[in-house]
Amino acid sequence: MYNVHAQSELGSLTCALRRNVAERPDHLAIWTSGRSLSYREFEDLARRFAVGLLASGVERGDRVAIALPNGIEATIAIYGVLLAGGAFVPLNPTIKADKLAAILANCAASALIGTASIADMLAPAMTAQPGLRVIVTGNEVPGNMLSFDRLLEQDGAIGPAPLAVDLAAIIYTSGSTGVPKGVTMTHQNMVFASSSISTYLRMTADDRILSVLPLSFDYGLYQLLLCVHVGASLFLEPGIGFPGTLVRTITTHGITGLPGVPTLFQVLLSLPALDEYDWSALRFLTNTGAALHRSTIQALRTLMPDASLYAMYGQTECKRVCYLPPAEIDRKPDSVGIAIPGTEVWIEDDTGRRVAPGEVGELMVRGPHVMQGYWNDPERSAKRLRPGRWPWERILATGDLFRQDAEGFLYFVGRSDEIIKSRGEKVSPREVEDRLLEAPGVLDVAVVGVPHTILGDAVWAHVSPRPGISLDARGLQQFCQARLESHLVPYKIVIHEQLPKTPNGKIDKRALAAT
Structure with missing residues (x-):
């Protein structure tokens, strides 16, 4: 018999939920420390x-x-x-x-x-x-x-x-x-994004995902949508306040996927006796929001050799833009990868011309995951959504600066609104941050521009140390002078016990710029 109701929900987020009830009604859907639901x-x-x-x-x-x-x-x-x-x-x-x-x-x-x-x-x-x-x-x-x-x-x-x-x-x-x-x-935007992401992560109903990311944060929200999309199980924790509990959850409940941000992975790696636990069920790790330092990547791979590590980049305006296949992490450790399945990306200069490999420009995104616009804000919507190939299509102008190598792999340069103009030169905060993260004892770095009467903007680096380490601003200045061009060397380095974080676990640069 023709099912009108079933046909009407094709393409909606609710379709996957009802499909799971039909195919695996007793399969674990949601788990928290005090309760679980099939x-x-x-x-x-x-x-x-x-x-x-x-x-x-x-x-x-x-x-x-x-x-x-x-x-x-x-x-x-x-x-x-x-x-x-x-x-x-x-x-x-x-x-x-x-x-x-x-x-x-x-x-x-x-x-x-x-x-x-x-x-x-x-x-x-x-x-x-x-x-x-x-x-x-x-x-x-x-x-x-x-x-x-x-x-x-x-x-x-x-x-x-x-x-x-x-x-x-x-x-x-x-x-x-x-x-x-x-x-x-x-619904189409979010179903497509869930399908594309779950495809490259090779997610199945057998996966068990542990998320400490807030559901109010799109990275955390999509852990729920991804699990429902494939019929997997979502283990929810309220945050990383008790990292020891997370370790026990991962290793005793057969967690197969762990989405995180650098803060989460750094906290986990700081715990003692991690090699005494069994991490073999963990199949993949994902990271976005900020790049993982190479030392963090190596430490994770040493501790969890069976887990694939996915470096990713995205924007709320389209959820996910690109991912680095784990097999490429040694060959291209600074890259954020290639376009997610079913989408297209390229880089344009200020005139709208597609740039050659190695040139820096604005990243453009095309695909069914691109937002419809900003609610009740046609002016800002028009700035971010450009006319596409077809009359009905819109392309997302990310506002972020990238370069692309000859093989098509993408490299994040900086957010266009974060680029610092100092001494007549353009400074990418990311480039300075990456170098400072190589300094011994440095845990977190955030580079911001501070207005200066002579320099235009002065480059300030805010740094926090690893536990038990004492940092010296002058020593870090010398470290930068030996490794960076003169216009990239921070004008001032400020040592903090901890850098302020947003509720999503990212370093709060806006708070630092206001200090």
């Missing part, structure tokens, strides 16, 4: 939550903000919103009141899902949007808000599944101005 249980709870959302007045096409920490509730909320035909807006649960109010107003959210603590900061948002529904997890729910658990008690029909062209998510990302931009992604 795919049957996960889909049932997400569907019930969708029914509850619709009963509360949320309508198909509405935007629903989710400000929850890593956990079962967050995953249910994400897929519940999708099953209800809405678009989810993932937010960091530590978001501040002014930013929360601005984002909720910008996307005209009809509902916000958060913990009880978020109620304390809702006054500005409620003033701007008096009809905003607030859904709270936990036992204590203020009288003017809805209970997450009560919504889960609902049951009934949820209507037709979303289409591939429907809006699935708005993911807010800070730009160079610090004003959040809402990246709009359709």
